[in-house]
Amino acid sequence: AFIYVLALFFTVMLRVPDHRRPGSRVHITHAGSDFIEGLRFAWKTPGVFGILVIAVVYHAFGVNYLQIFGSIYAIKVMDIGPTGLGWLISMSGVGGIVGALSLATVSPSRRRGLIIMSVMVSFSVVLILYATGAYIGSVPMLYSMAVLLGLHQSWILPLMHATLLS
DSSP states (O other): OHHHHHHHHHHHHOOOOOOOOTTOOOOOOOHHHHHHHHHHHHHHOHHHHHHHHHHHHIIIIITHHHHTTHHIIIIIISOOHHHHHHHHHHHHHHHHHHHHHHHHHHOOOSOHHHHHHHHHHHHHHHHHHHHHHHHHTOHHHHHHHHHHHHHHHHHHHHHHHHHHHO
């Protein structure tokens, strides 16, 4: 706690220069008005709005499978303990590495929207199979689905970012 107090103290002591440049009309505004302006822009731009909706759905329903519910599955449902949870997270990491390398190899530059939707549908199916593995008590199925979920996760966000930047 002491280190956080020190960090807070030194952050407050920082002297941040004015962000206005001579001759520029651009200036820093309040976060709330910037947020509203961003939502207006997203609403008017169908591609950005679509990616925003997909991102909200993905973060609301897809990301929680391991970060939040992983320990519950490992300890309460599957009874594999902390070591099993470590293996489960590791399997997701292996899938993430394989997915990142495969995405870098393929590097799709066309039809990204269709690829994102296909990956999201596939991710949903694999997530259902992951839950089924916990329901029937199959640890190997749980681990293999964790690999596939990690693979899917490593595709979704980079594709969304690349689509927004193009």
